[in-house]
Amino acid sequence: MFRRRRREQPEQAAAEAAVQQPQDIRESGPWDADEPHPEADRVDLGGMRVNIGSGFDVQIAVAGDQPIGVVVIQGDSALQLHAFAAPKRGGLWEEVRTKLAASVKEAGGAVETTEGPFGPELVGTIPAEGGAQPVRYVGIDGPRWFLRAVINGKAAVDAAAAGPFETVIRDVVVVRGEEPMAPEEPILLRIPGDRHAAPGTQEAGLDPFTRGPEITETR
Template sequence: MKEVFGRRRRAEEETAPVVAREERPAPDPARENGPWDAQEGYPEAERVDLGGLLLPIGPGFEVQLSMAGEHIDGAVVLVEESALQLHAFAAPKRSGIWEEVRAELAREVGAAGGTAREQEGPFGPELAAQVPAQGQGQGLQPVRYLGVDGPRWFLRAVISGRAALDEAAAAVLEDVVRGVVVVRGDDPMPPKEPIQLRLPAEARQAVEQQAAEQEEFRPFERGPEITETR
């Protein structure tokens, strides 16, 4: 969001003593990469509109949505042998929550029998973890936990699979994170509450059409029956 400041009239500037002029810091340079906030200018790209997230897509991408009860709370991007999980949360207006969340994740990983160490990544501090793989006897698998504090939101990204160790594979998913746009909205939300997502318009239309077709055509549903008596 851009702020517009009033300018002093030229005559006033000329008559005011130099020592009385207010020193104003130079504006921060425009960022080159995201994640972006929906209220700021962000570069155009091919993105899937998930409501709370505008998700960049590329060739070979498969996008899945994760559910929390009846609500969609996250997105998963699958690329070859790698996966990127994305979840957006509400955050306080004046402070970020990644430091707190990072500590919580490290404790959870340790309690589950894994390990986690902090390292510097492309978005700042992150966690390089070894977490128990799903299924018994599968051992540990590498995972990277990334976090980005935005204006009144927090974006958590989890990289797993080949990209957790391979820099070239990781670069593809890191670019996805850089291109994400978070749509926080103006409604009040407590910190750490998930920003809900929704199906893209095309997917919603397909689901509604499929439901309508199933309603109209039910070949195995018993309808009114006529019994003939002779």
């Protein structure tokens, strides 16, 4: 009897360890909604969940009547976040990076590829009112999605100013969904707390942030 128990104990311990062992969580995102990721007080925008602390102004970028992106502003710098569908094979950022570089050049700007904290990115200047404006294009390939982050202003060239924006990028959770989508099709968002109202409306008392910025809209 004792010998039989000794044979069973390692098997039981292994089964218990398998149940108790936590799933591996990457230290840094952006994350896919279906993978393990740290809990945080993120704003649920439907296709994207964003963790934004105090000290930022936040706007929703709208195309027509549909929210498609987030604009995070601090001082004279801004971060734009847009999520897009991508093919299962992934690797959309390399293709998009080439298109962006050509588009910037055509518009009279200049960018070059450099290695950043998220991998290859484009850094340079784009034409703007009052002169050329510094810009960084960051791209992250996920499972069937692609996240594009554009940093404008001082944070595009100053590491200290860029830090808070990079933290926002690292904590984004992308909600791709299961519906069929064409590559580079925007993953649509929604205004927090209002699943059905048109973007031109705002519920009285709507404040999706605690001690932080409020959602506004920009077109």
